[in-house]
Each structure stands twice: as C-alpha cells, then as structure tokens.
Amino acid sequence: MSNQYDVAVIGAGAAGMMCAAVAGQNGRKVVLIDHAAKLAEKIRISGGGRCNFTNLHAGPQNYLSENPHFCKSALSRYTPQDFLALMKRYRIAFHEKHKGQLFCDNSAEQIIDMLKAECNLGHVAWRMPCKVEAIGREGERFVIGTDGGSILAKRLVIATGGLSIPKIGATDFAFRVAKQFGLKLVDPRPGLVPLTFDSAGWEPFVPLAGISLEVGIETGEKKSRMHFREDLLFTHRGLSGPAVLQISSFWRPGTPLTLDLVPEVDVAQTLIEGKATIKKNLGNILNQWLPARLADGLLQANGFKPDARVADMPDKQLRKLGESLNRWVIVPNGSEGYRKAEVTCGGIDTRELSQQSMMAAKVPGLHFIGESVDVTGWLGGYNFQWAWASGVAAGLSL
Numbered sequence: 001m002s003n004q005y006d007v008a009v010i011g012a013g014a015a016g017m018m019c020a021a022v023a024g025q026n027g028r029k030v031v032l033i034d035h036a037a038k039l040a041e042k043i044r045i046s047g048g049g050r051c052n053f054t055n056l057h058a059g060p061q062n063y064l065s066e067n068p069h070f071c072k073s074a075l076s077r078y079t080p081q082d083f084l085a086l087m088k089r090y091r092i093a094f095h096e097k098h099k100g101q102l103f104c105d106n107s108a109e110q111i112i113d114m115l116k117a118e119c120n121l122g123h124v125a126w127r128m129p130c131k132v133e134a135i136g137r138e139g140e141r142f143v144i145g146t147d148g149g150s151i152l153a154k155r156l157v158i159a160t161g162g163l164s165i166p167k168i169g170a171t172d173f174a175f176r177v178a179k180q181f182g183l184k185l186v187d188p189r190p191g192l193v194p195l196t197f198d199s200a201g202w203e204p205f206v207p208l209a210g211i212s213l214e215v216g217i218e219t220g221e222k223k224s225r226m227h228f229r230e231d232l233l234f235t236h237r238g239l240s241g242p243a244v245l246q247i248s249s250f251w252r253p254g255t256p257l258t259l260d261l262v263p264e265v266d267v268a269q270t271l272i273e274g275k276a277t278i279k280k281n282l283g284n285i286l287n288q289w290l291p292a293r294l295a296d297g298l299l300q301a302n303g304f305k306p307d308a309r310v311a312d313m314p315d316k317q318l319r320k321l322g323e324s325l326n327r328w329v330i331v332p333n334g335s336e337g338y339r340k341a342e343v344t345c346g347g348i349d350t351r352e353l354s355q356q357s358m359m360a361a362k363v364p365g366l367h368f369i370g371e372s373v374d375v376t377g378w379l380g381g382y383n384f385q386w387a388w389a390s391g392v393a394a395g396l397s398l
Helices: 012-026 040-048 072-077 080-089 110-122 172-178 199-208 241-248 267-273 282-289 292-301 315-326 382-395
Strands: 003-009 031-032 052-055 094-096 101-103 126-127 132-136 141-146 150-158 187-191 213-218 226-234 238-240 257-260 329-331 343-348 366-368
Touching: 003 012, 003 141, 003 366, 012 031, 012 150, 012 382, 031 150, 040 052, 040 126, 052 080, 072 382, 080 110, 101 172, 101 187, 132 172, 141 172, 150 172, 150 213, 172 187, 172 366, 199 292, 226 241, 238 241, 267 315, 282 292, 315 329
Parallel strands: 003 031, 003 150, 031 126, 150 366
Antiparallel strands: 052 101, 094 101, 132 141, 141 150, 187 343, 213 226, 213 257, 226 238, 257 329
C-alpha cells in the first residue's frame, strides 16, 4: 500500500535528506516528511547563501557533548573527504575560505539540488508540506498521523533539528518525540550565538558598534577552559563575530569572558620598557594596535586620557591599562537567544542512542540524527559535517 514504508524520515534538512538518500539507495522504501513548503531553508541561508558545508579539519575534538566520545564512530565513517567526493560527482565548485571552512563557489541551492537528486536516485517519496500530528506504535510499526493521512513505517528517523532560528520553522518536535518515548534530554540552550550585556554597564561601548578586530577569547577554568582566536564584532547590545559565536557554546550564565584585544602585544611590558623612548601620547600608541575609534573608546571607558604622555605615567597605571587590553574580563548577562543562534546545544542525550546506528536502545526502530542530538560543532562547517555523518550512520543501519 502507498502509505506503508520501510523507513519514514521526519525532517527534510541536511541530516534528513542524507539519511533518506542512503537508505533509499540501499534498497529501503523511504518516505521523507517535512512541514515546510520550501526545502532545506537552513542550508539555503547558511554561509551567506553559499553554505559552509563542511570543514577539512572536522574531528571529535571540534564537538561539544556531555558524552564526547559518542560522535567518534559516525565522524570516522563519513569524513569531509567523503562529502567532497559527492560534491565532485555533481561538479559543484567550492573553495576554502578560512581555517578549513569550505563554501560553494556559487550557491547553497546546489547542495540542496544535490541532496534532492540523491534522494530521487533512492526513489524516496516526498511528503511536503505535511504536518505530523501524532506518532504511535502498532505492533512493530510506527503510525505517523499527518494532515495528509496516516503513514506506517517499520523504522522512524527524527531529523527535525533544534530550536535555533524559529523564523525558518525550527520547533521542539524532536524533543517532544523523545519525551513521548521516555528518552532523556540534555537541557537545550542556544549555541553559536551573540552575547549581550547589561544596558547600563554596556553604555560606554555602544558607540563602538560595528568595529571588528581579531582577538583572543576564553571562558571556563582548568579542564573546562576554552580559548579561541577569531574576529570579534562590537554591537549595540554586546558582542558578536566568530570569536563570540565560538565561545558562546561553552559559556555558562554568570561566568566571565576574558578578552585579549591585542594578542600580538604585551601592552604593559611594551609601554613600561619604552617609557624613556616613546614620545607619542597614549591615544597615538594604541592607534598602532587597535582601530582608532576603539582605542579612544576603551581609553575613556577605563578612565585614561588619550592625550596623556606615556613617559609621564607611573608603571602601575600602565599595568592597569595593559590588563584592560590584554585581559579584559567581562560577564555577559545573556545571549540573543534562539532567534540569532546558529545551533542548539544539548538535545537528545546520546547515552540513549547507539553511536553506530543513532537508534534509541529503549525504542527499537526509532533513530535521532543531526542537530536534535546532544552533539554540537564549532562554527565553521562542523555542524553540517555532523549532519552528513549522523545521517549516513543511520541510513546505512536501516
């Protein structure tokens, strides 16, 4: 019957299409269900419309999870080189932009078209837009109630992603299904997200909005300490840019960030050692290392006069200045939330799932893949690589 399948995949994004294509091409009768009228919107908007589809350096060390070993199996069995081989088959041109990040030369639409073609090669049936209203069990089969009628499947794959970017259709569907079947969740939270600060405390820095520079940024202590060196962007409400997006996944509310705004220079040591020879005033010296507007703003915010002569300043003052630039400690009061978050940290507890097949041990035949699982990549193509790898792992197991 046309409503009976070997496999139903709910969620036609990166992980869902990859899983459906692999299962279909391996002889399974697959249906792919999605509530959206437009296919794979998150792929379409990623990387400024060119899709940062993987990272050459993707490995387990680039992922966050309460169970950090879980991702190793899938990532080792489907690597960035495997995805590149697929891209080359479809003659999609790409380039490396920065630190192993790979983008399409032309458009993210090419990735969507490729995945759609791969699904069609596997004779995958499409149901979209199609809203899932209920999921139940009937013997060993899943019964999926939709606004287009019931669908029966021996295996069910949930690939509906996390909570980030609700305006393109993100929901908590995967988490509701997990709870329905008694699976544990790691509390979800926004990841790869701009951070905000108390409006009164941030007021001196509001005029710096739009300024960008490379910084060192860290959070956490001892084993939990994370450090990145990336570009920082000042905003009207706080901080953004790759440096902050990266650290935001590791940051916890109430804990500080430490910024090194001049990572190439030990400011205090340079100024103290140069007191006898430096003729310039403070503002002019800092302008050598920082954008002029930022240098002036930071001096004023920390109580220094830009026209002060370094030669006249006591060492204690220069050390204070150095500390404010090389170790600027600030505590965000929150983030811009899921509306600006690129990913969702947390999700389905991986201890509930098989790392080989992504299947729930308690619920034979039920699989979770992609962003819904408690595996979150760094910024720079890592989350797409997890989507491909987890999708293939589930697809092959089906």
